[in-house]
Amino acid sequence: MKSLLITSVKIVLPESEYHQQVVDVLIENGTITQIAPSITNNDDQVEIVAGAGRILSAGFFDLHANFGEPGLETKEDLHTGAAAAAAGGFTGVAVMPNTEPAIQSRAEVALIVNVAKGLPVSIHPIGAISKKREGTELAELYDMQQNGAIAFSDGNRAVQQAGLMSRALLYAKGIQALIISHAEDASMAAGNKMNEGEMSTYLGMKGIPNLAESLMVSRDLYLAEYNEAPIHFSCISTVEAVDLIRRAKAKGQPVTCDVAAHQLVFTDAEVVGFDSNYKVSPPLRTAQDNAALLAGIKDGTIDAVVSQHSPQEIEYKRVEFHVAKNGIIALQTALPLLVRAGLTEEEIVNTLAVNPRKIVGLKQPKIAVGEPANLVLFDTVSTWTFDENTNKSKSANSPLFGEELTGKVTLIVNNSQIIKN
Template sequence: MKLIIRDAKIIDSQSPFHNKTVDILIVDGLIEKIGTSLPNSEAVEELKFDNLHVSQGWFDSSVSLGEPGFEDRETISNGLSTAAKSGFTAIALQPNSYPIIDNQSQVNFVLNKASGFATQLYPIGALTKESAGKDMAELYDMKKAGAIAFGDYNKSLDNANLLKIALQYVQDFDGLTIAFSQDENIKGNGVANEGIVSTRLGLKGNPNLAEELQIARNLFLLEYTGGKLHIPTVSTKKSVQLIKDAKSNGLNISCSVAVHHLVLTDEKLEGFDTRFKVSPPLRTDSDRKALLKGIKDGTIDMITSDHNPIDIEHKKMEFDGAKNGTIGLESAFGALMTVLPLELVIDKLTSGKARFGIEIQTINEGSKANITLFNPKSKSIFTKANILSKSKNSAFLGTEIQGKVHGILNQGQLILA
């Protein structure tokens, strides 16, 4: 494949062409030449869009797809196609399928299913067998098969000793442990952030304390064991401060935040719309602003869509009984552009690769073409027509977004939205 991308502004702080508007010649999946007004004597295909910007390919550190077992929610094939058209050249797949991805054969299964797609899939192996929180899964075997980290999706490990052993064990092969942090006893039957809104609506509350206590415990364990830990989808002001303090004390800790926690608050629950039922729950505007501050000061390392397709039978029901989760790949960039500056959005959509051990390709001559193409200025309303996922449970339906993703170039393939 030969392709010239015309008049593209490069947003890549690691590239010598950062913030420059140039032409990019791609030959057989490699960036062969970058410059202005590149000649096209061989009638090579050209790609040009208004206000075109390009960056390193984006990475999402938390994506659920369903397959195997829940293909009615999403398949790996359609999920990777959706990710590509949403700007992501790589995703980390959560293990919450059926069966759970807790052994080498399950890792091999999803990798084989994902072979040949432009968007690369990196499996997260379950930390415990069947994500049941009782016995440690086959971590080393999964690592050898291709798992990039280990964690039980949206399940907090009550057994502190098991997490301690896991943190110690994975150091032998430089493994990354993921610890979703929520004290289930304090959460109880809570379905919404405990506060003014939940009280007014009569919904059982899930307090900030449930998250913060568990984060504090997990940080103490990390301090004791060494190794490295990732805390996904933090949602409270105090959580950000705890992680900031841990980093200043030299702990090898990283964390992510979900797009919806940066943009939406628990005020959205006024209509009892289950599209806004997520885990952790949407918090207050004070928490939201603290999360944005944590992004800006570097405490929060990466942003995830926390894409979680749920079938209509488990979403269109009374609030207490509905499953947690929102899809988020399609709306991630556009929603983030309404609350953060462009360069910071790109940084937080790409910086997770280093933490998860994924090869980084800067936009430079001689590099592999791993590129996302987008226009950061275009404004629109996010509608069902924008949803490419099989499930339609988006918390951003009807929301104004900024920016348009044109697609990706990766693995020698050009995928356009």
């Protein structure tokens, strides 16, 4: 790797001794070798990047991305997913088991770990809780953990059987693993396509009530408490879920949660044009839910923000809203959405870089001399256009496609590689 000198950059990393300081940072052979107010460079082999007006932080880590490999590589493979992640400032990504076959045994976990070797973005598989993600029989959790799975989830399917979820929590506790819950009661959601409320009534579409999420959050909190096990809720979207998790945390229960970046900005009002790029699971909710989610980030109830990157081929999106597949490509737009939502620099770093790694027990990157460089350089004021020229994903299913966005990643450094935008 070429040596890199980042000049006059503000470091934002709350646990770093350089937090909120403006410094020069020299990286050589993938390692941070100097940090000082000013570094003199006489080596023409050192690439200099101006950091003035920009922020240097630990690389972002996404707790919830969907790549297609194995089996669904036409949506996204590990290489294109990593390219999209790098462009969005992510140096690490946890991939959900929504593949064919599902990530449900050591074979699929080992495949992902091996294919991802050498990529500039570290890719970590999340194993399925149940075989084929069908919610009836526990998958091989221990074998998957031994081969590199960092947590367990049935991805975009909720575990409907309380008994199976209880056993999963108990078993995962025994091997010091984390269960990630997708909270949706299928009998309440009933296969409907958007949020239940004034907008669904206006559009004449059957809706999914907030209760579908809060019922499952409540159930899984009780199950986790009964088994004295930790639990993580991914992509919560409702006022009620925030309140339930806040109360659980207040009484000391080991629960964490995240929210998808688009849930902080978009509402069900976007669906009025029947643009299928706004069709996601859980569905876009109301402005009141948005406000509750933002408040949850501010008070620490919500620990992390995820992309919920869900690529889909054009034939699954350019169709009528009610038959379109769920999902938004979002690795490259997570930062701009958090800027649009009004998060501070420190909140962005905590929710995108620090807390996601804490949740799954990964080592925290440090900005210190002698440490391997795992960094992102970004700012919250520059603009760029998300279009076919800048999109790194195989898919293009984003309501932000063609828009000028605020909040730009300049580069990442990870695994002794520099990737520039």
